[in-house]
Amino acid sequence: MNEKIFFFHNPKAGGSSLTQLMRSRIPAENCCPLIENDAVQHDALSGDYSGCRGYQVYAGHYGYDIFSAVNDGHCGITNFRHPALRLISLYNFFRYTVNLPDEDLYSERFFAVLFAKTVDFRAFMLTDDPRVEVYVRNAHYRQLTNSCWSLELKDSLADACRLICDMPWYYICEYPELSLHWMRRVFRWEQATLPWENVGGDRGGRALRLSDIGSDIIDLIRAKNELDIEIYRYAVDHFLRVA
Numbered sequence: 001m002n003e004k005i006f007f008f009h010n011p012k013a014g015g016s017s018l019t020q021l022m023r024s025r026i027p028a029e030n031c032c033p034l035i036e037n038d039a040v041q042h043d044a045l046s047g048d049y050s051g052c053r054g055y056q057v058y059a060g061h062y063g064y065d066i067f068s069a070v071n072d073g074h075c076g077i078t079n080f081r082h083p084a085l086r087l088i089s090l091y092n093f094f095r096y097t098v099n100l101p102d103e104d105l106y107s108e109r110f111f112a113v114l115f116a117k118t119v120d121f122r123a124f125m126l127t128d129d130p131r132v133e134v135y136v137r138n139a140h141y142r143q144l145t146n147s148c149w150s151l152e153l154k155d156s157l158a159d160a161c162r163l164i165c166d167m168p169w170y171y172i173c174e175y176p177e178l179s180l181h182w183m184r185r186v187f188r189w190e191q192a193t194l195p196w197e198n199v200g201g202d203r204g205g206r207a208l209r210l211s212d213i214g215s216d217i218i219d220l221i222r223a224k225n226e227l228d229i230e231i232y233r234y235a236v237d238h239f240l241r242v243a
Contacts, residue, residue, distance in 0.1 A: 003025075003026065003056065003057075003187070004056055004057075004072065004073050004074040004075065005022060005026075005056070005057045005058070005059070005074060005075060005077060006057075006058045006059075006062075006067050006070070006071065006074040006075070006076050006077070007019065007022065007057070007058065007059035007060070007076075007077050007078065008062060008063070008064075008067070008076060008077070008078040008079075008143055008144060009059055009060055009061050009062070009078075009079065010078055010079050010080065010081070010086070010139075010140045010143065011061060011086075011090060011135075011139075012081065012086050012087075012089040012090045012093060013079040013080060013081035013086055013171070013173050014079050014081070014171055014173050014176070015079045015171075018059075018079060018171055019059045019060075021189075021193075022057055022059060023057070023059070025189060026056060026057050030055060030056035030057060031055060031056065031057045031058075031059070032052060032055035032057065032058045032059075032070075034060060035049065035052055035058075035060060035062060035066060036060070036061070036062070036066075036149065037060065037061055038061075038109050038110075038149065039109075039131070039134050039149040039150075040108055040109045041109075041149075042147060042149035042150070043149075047065060047069075049065075049066050049069035049070060050069070052066070052069065052070050053069070053070050053072065054070075054072075055070070058070060058074070061143075061148055061149075062143075062148075063142065063143045063144070063145075063146055063147030063148050063149070063150075064143070064144055064145055064146055064147070064163075065146060065147045066147075075167065075168050076163060076166070076167050077167055077168070077169050077170050077171075078140075078143075078144065078164075078167065078170050078171075079170060079171040079172070079173070080140070080170060080171065080172045080173065080231075080232055080235045080236070081172070081173035081174070081232075082173075082174065082232060083140075083221060083225040083228045083229055083232060084210065084213070084218060084221045084222075085173070085210060086173075087125070087136055087221060087225075088121070088208050088209070088210060088213065090135060090136075091116050091121050091124055091208060092207045092208055094112060094113045094116035094117065095116045095117050096206060096207065098110075098113050100113065105117075108131070111129075111131040111132070112131055112132045112134075112135050115127070115129070115131075115132055121208055121212075121213065121217065122214075122217055124136070125217055125220050125221065125224070126220065130151055133151060133224075134148070134149060134150075134151055136224060136225075137151065137224045137225065138153070138224070138225055138226070138227040138228050139228065140228045140231060140232075141153075141157075141160055141227035141228050141230075141231055144160050144163055144164070144231065145159060145160050145163075153227075157227060157230055157231070160227075160231050161231065161234045164231060164234060164235050164238065165238060168186050169182055169183055169186040169187065170235060170239070171183070172235065172236060172239055174236075175236075175239065175243070178239075178243050179239075179243070180193070181243070182239075182242075182243040
């Protein structure tokens, strides 16, 4: 199996563990250092990824724009989780886990984190502030077709599904053991295990759960993530046929 890998890391869907596993298998000097991790860094680079080519493995919250710039026979892989569960986990992570000094927390880069710490989930999902919307509106679809850090929609649903179908492997949170079994077969990593990172606990009983969410907020999640739900459904259907 080709081990030139580009991992489209979808946040709060098991990606930190997958990244750690890949980096344990591949020499550090062959893994690209961090390129960007938020919208501010993305805007600062202005699409110039010319200095990022030449690595065997890319893993981060990177979009198709970076993949196009560095691709040299790399296979794309990604990770899926139902959008409602992923967004609840993201909110819990921002609100209860991320700890930053005030100078960072009150900066433009971490506006969404500060917002999550100061409002309930309903308000977090209802806002139309682009600094939050970039996290909660079709983020995975935008990642696979353009950039998770830009709200601009590019290409079509068919293009996104084609990219998913062309992936030799991807991870689905709701099927962890089957995903791992598929990985071992595709990459021939027979002894591969996932070192679970950033696994959300109950955070002292404070963490939001799906059962805490009203049907109106579920409807809002659906409305803001129609494309993410479509690619999730497509990925699950394809996964269950080939894994």
